[in-house]
Amino acid sequence: MLSETVAESTSRRGFLARAGRLLLAVSGTGVVAAALRAQRAEAFHFCGHIYTTGSCPHPTGLPRIDRAGFPLRASDGHPVDDLGRPVDSLGRPVDAHGNLLLDPDGNPLPSAPRTRICQVAAREHGFRPYLDGSWYRCCGGHVRRLMDCCGYVRRRINGDAALTGYCYSGRRVFCVMYYDSKIRC
């Protein structure tokens, strides 16, 4: 046994075997890494999502929400109302610089409703909304909390069968949304 080890480590065949293993390891690692990277990048429509369930209806597209479930603009995290307009802390529409939008008499322009996006999904599709469990992933250097909008539903927003996901007590996932925390990862 010892002689074989010595022979392998000194012979040309042994050298080739080691070189082959090294090459396999390097190339194999690359393939696996590339595969994982591809899965992370392309499999689902936003980072951290781990299945095919569609986004909850959101005024600006990507289902980014604040801690309470109200819609935020995905690009910069600014609160938006149901019309998609950026709004201040009181829900009043503001311009791109954060100035309150005023009519020519100086009155604020009328506010529009700002609805939790799981509630919007429930209202549009006729079920009672529940926020049950969450899962967490590292996205863009910050911890992202991903949430299922749950209900006693048989079909999800995609139109096909709904799954249990992170929903409890017999409820199933209707659509998904996310909250980006400030916690670095």
Add this chain to the structure above:
Amino acid sequence: MLTAALALLAVRDETSLAERRQGLRALRVLAAVSLALALVASEARAAQVASPAGDPSAVGTDLVWQEPGVGGFLLRNGQKTQLPGNDPALGGARIAWHAGDNVTVADSATLVPQLQEAIPGVQKLAVSDGWLVYRVAVSGKEELRAQSLAEPFSTTTLTRPRVPGRLGRPSLSGDLVLYHLAGPGGSGLYAYDLSTGKRSLLRSSTRAQLLNPVRLGSKLLYVRITRCAQQLRLGTLDGNGAGRVLYKLPPLAGQDLGHERGHTHQGERLPCSPRPKPTSRMLWTTALSDTAAYVTVLRPGTGGVMSPSLLSISR
């Protein structure tokens, strides 16, 4: 290519066109041309009356409006006249304006004052042959009040005080006051019958913002702003029938891709399709005559204050 495409479309259908070489491109060009023509047609129906100008009111061929920082104007037989006050309103055979807290109701033909009184905090006016209705500031809030022109010392409060921005400018048609109430809970178009004291809800929505109603006969003109469009709509007062869109603008907000970069489209959900190009212009106050509808279009100005332009749209 377009001529051939049109000829083929006339003879067959769009499938046969799409199946030909460069057919799909021609189809896309046709669609784009159609959209552009529709937009041009919509814009062509609208003509700018004045700018900066807003808060119109109309009776017959007479039209009044407010120019911010300058005052009220009357357009009659193509002649533009500055009025001795602000926020003018027309109704029946009367015209009203205010200079500070002093409100004047005059004969609209001669502009000779018929009633002058001080109403502290008065902001917006509406007038008819029998009534003066106004929005007034009260202790940091706003409310609507009415008074009979036959008994000017008797005032009726139409709404309870609301924070600024919730109550719209009132309009008046005979005994019927129309106004909007809009806020985080949704919006509604209300009618208050001054002869009976009865209030009714004409339209309401939690998804669309309904603003600035005016009435002429059985018709109701108002602004409807949704996530994907802004419309100037003409419908019936009782809400029966679909109504018509007289003028429209794109939505007030854009949308993202629906998916993060480097990720798949599968599962994305976008609010508007096709993707609209948003505008910062907003439809605002309205007026209606037998031949034309009028709408104020607000454009963003400095410090968030919107600047108005007044458009006329043929009915």
